[in-house]
Amino acid sequence: MLFHREGFKIIFFTMLILGVINFLSYQFIGENWISKSILFVSLVFFILILQFFRNPSRKTIINDSHVIAPADGTVVVIEDVEETEYFKDKRKQVSIFMSPINVHVNRNPISGLVKYAKYHPGKYLVAWHPKSSTENERTTVVIANSKAEVLFRQIAGALAKRIVYYVKEGDQVQQGNEMGFIKFGSRIDLYLPLTAQIKVQLQEKTRGGETVIATLA
Numbered sequence: 001m002l003f004h005r006e007g008f009k010i011i012f013f014t015m016l017i018l019g020v021i022n023f024l025s026y027q028f029i030g031e032n033w034i035s036k037s038i039l040f041v042s043l044v045f046f047i048l049i050l051q052f053f054r055n056p057s058r059k060t061i062i063n064d065s066h067v068i069a070p071a072d073g074t075v076v077v078i079e080d081v082e083e084t085e086y087f088k089d090k091r092k093q094v095s096i097f098m099s100p101i102n103v104h105v106n107r108n109p110i111s112g113l114v115k116y117a118k119y120h121p122g123k124y125l126v127a128w129h130p131k132s133s134t135e136n137e138r139t140t141v142v143i144a145n146s147k148a149e150v151l152f153r154q155i156a157g158a159l160a161k162r163i164v165y166y167v168k169e170g171d172q173v174q175q176g177n178e179m180g181f182i183k184f185g186s187r188i189d190l191y192l193p194l195t196a197q198i199k200v201q202l203q204e205k206t207r208g209g210e211t212v213i214a215t216l217a
Contacts, residue, residue, distance in 0.1 A: 004105060006164055006181045007053025014049050018042040048100075055105055058209035060176025064145050067109045067196065067214040068175060069206035070152050071188045073098040078198055083191045086116055086142055086151055091191040094198065094213055096206055098186050106165075106182065107209045109152055109190060110216075111175040112145035114167050139165045139180070143173060147216040151191040154182055176209040193217070 003011065022042055025035040060068060077095035082088075098104055120138050137156040142149055154163050165180035167173055192198075195217040200206065206213070 002055045002057070003050065003053045004055040004181060006183065007049070011049060011053060014046060018046055052100060052104065054103060056103060058107070058176065058207065060107075060209045062111060062175050064111065064147055065216050066175075066212050067150055067190065067192060067216065068107070069096065069208050069211040069213050070107050070109045070179070070190065071096050071098055071105070071206070071208045072103040073188075073206055075200050075202055075204045075206060076187075077189070078200070078202055080194065081191075083151065085140055087149075087191065090194060091151070092194055092196055092198065092214070094190045094192065094200065096188045096190075098182070098188070103208065104182050104186065105178055105208060106154060106180040106188065107176050108143060108167075108173045108179050109175065109213065110143050110145050110147075110150050111173060112143045114141060114169055114171040114173060115144050115149065116140065116142035116151075117165070117167055117169050119163070119165070137163055139163055141165065141167060141179070148193050148196070153189040153191075154180055155187045155189065156182060190214075 022039050025038045029035045073096040075094060076097045077093055079093055080090055081093045083091045118140050120140070139154045140151060142151045154165060156163055162183045163180065164182070167179050173179065190213060192214050193216065196214040198214050199212050
């Protein structure tokens with residue numbers, strides 16, 4: 001299993017701190033149920049950290065007519081909305097909620113030119129809160145190909161305190177390639193043309209880089 005580079009420091013310092021805690025517990029408490037309980041809790045916590053930063057390989061079938069899932073998670077919103085930051089008109093919104101147990105690597109939903117990329121500092125409301133799309137820490141990225149422009153927004157959740165994105169305006173990006181990472185629980189909103197045909201349903205599980213979210217007319 002590969003681990004994401006965003007987790008290397010956290011994994012190292014977590015291992016170091018837990019090692020010190022368990023060393024001290026055996027030195028001062030001895031080998032009894034208390035020190036064994038501390039060891040058990042430490043192992044469980046460390047395994048949770050490792051699984052959060054896992055970075056499995058994904059095989060993306062490149063198709064300019066497809067919008068693929070930018071993240072693992074659960075589809076929690078499918079609706080027509082007014083997009084007010086870039087398009088300033090009606091779009092189809094599809095939102096994917098990422099729980100702390102999901103892979104948190106974010107991927108490009110289409111290939112094309114990055115026409116817009118902006119970071120917004122903000123609050124840390126729970127990711128499913130209606131105002132999280134406009135008030136939480138977030139990024140907005142727009143990619144254009146021959147079919148359409150697709151906007152997607154990384155949104156921090158109550159636990160997520162850092163959004164990372166690796167693309168900038170003017171970049172040529174490939175569908176399915178890594179574009180960023182959100183730490184500890186979050187959400188991604190996709191804004192698609194009204195003519196897009198949605199291929200997922202509410203509560204459906206998605207796999208970043210593989211699940212087809214919609215087809216573009």
